[in-house]
Amino acid sequence: MKLLQSVCRSLVTCFATSFLGLAVLAFPAALCAQQTWHATAGSQSKDMARQALAFLPNEMWIHAGDSITWTVPTGEPHTVTFLVANQVRPDFQTGCPGFSPSGVSFDGSTCVSTPPLAQGQNFTINFPAVGNYKVSCLFHPDMAGVIHVLTPGERLPYTQKFYDGEAAKQASLLLSVRGDDEHEGKGHHDLDLDDMFPANSNATREVVTGMGIISATGGGSDSTSVMRFMDPVIRIHAGQTVEWTNFDPSTPHTVTFGTEPQNPIPPSSNVTVDEDGALHAIINSPADSVHSGFIAPAPQERTGLPQAPISPTRFRITFTHAGVYPYICVLHDNLGMVGKVIVQP
DSSP, rough: OHHHHHHHHHHHHHHHHHHHHHHHHHHHHHHOOOEEEEEEEEEOOOOEEEEEEEESSEEEEEEEEEEEEEEOSSSBBBEEEOTTOOOOOOOOOBBBOOOOOOTTOOOEEEEEEEEOTTTOOOOEEOOSSSSEEEEOOSSSSTTTEEEEETTHHHHHHSSSSHHHHHHHHHHHHHHOOOOGGGGGGGOOEEEGGGGGGGTTTTEEEEEEEEEEEEEETTTTEEEEEEESSSEEEEEEEEOEEEEEEEOOOOBBBOEEEEEEEESHHHHHHOOOOOTTTTTEOOOOOOOOOOOOOOOOOOOOOTSOOOOOOOOOEEEEEESSSEEEEEEETTTTTTTTEEEEEEEEO
16 A cells, blocks of 8 residues: 555656646747737838838738737828727827827727827737737728737748738839829929910919829728829919819828918818818918818718718919919928929019
8 A cells, every 4th residue: 555655646746747847848838939020000102202001911810919010111100009899980199099108908998009100110019819900090091901819829821021021012012003203293393384274364273182092902901192292383373273182082181381280180261162162262472371271082981871071172272473382281291292383473
């Protein structure tokens, strides 16, 4: 009996020791398995005119416990935002409300959002819970992606090297969508509209204000914007009118002469509304300040939601006196979205 008890104690001790050893080995392995992945928010052409408004890549598969670090390489700011189910989409100034610190965890129960991220900034989010989570940018409504968080031990379909290549391919495709050199304002093409209209004509001269497209992958929607006034230098005669029209499907722009407003969303007080819904102002001197406010199309309609009202996409200015009138888009002048109206007698 004593021999049997001794053998049993030895076996128990041996089993316990072995189990403890396996456990000690297993915990570091699990910790080592937690990985930090890398992605980018946005991409841009060398001259910053074309902006890929996309998470690159916009679909990733990771393990619970892993983290993702997003970096912003563009002059256009972005947020990395994870809303909770049925949450009303906030704006980029409000956040969740409020903003989260880098390194925060998101499990689907509480909204997480970065503040606006400028060029060169990065932000890390940890994903402790299994699930499929939509990532959004509060600046750009057609910029979204999906993060698939799998159970630890599940085989991941892709590596970081794959995601790096996929991000590069997606960025290249988005940035390849462009107009010709004239339509991107290259070289500040000088358009003399006397070639198109007689000098005494009061016909409206038109300037395309930004262009864009919306595209998608299996992970969500992306968009590309050309942040330029097409034909940025334009010549007219005193008494004539110039009309700016936003051709971008989702990105707003402004037409701003003189002092920049503190709040860029509403138009300045000297702007009226024409019968067809276009905004209109009169400038008498290069010293005058006129601001269009946001000009952009209404958001896309969705079944089950109220129809969105018509949004102003056109802004007109009548120039009464000769002079040189520089103007900017206050949202994108840092990217080179500037122009000039030369008014001749």
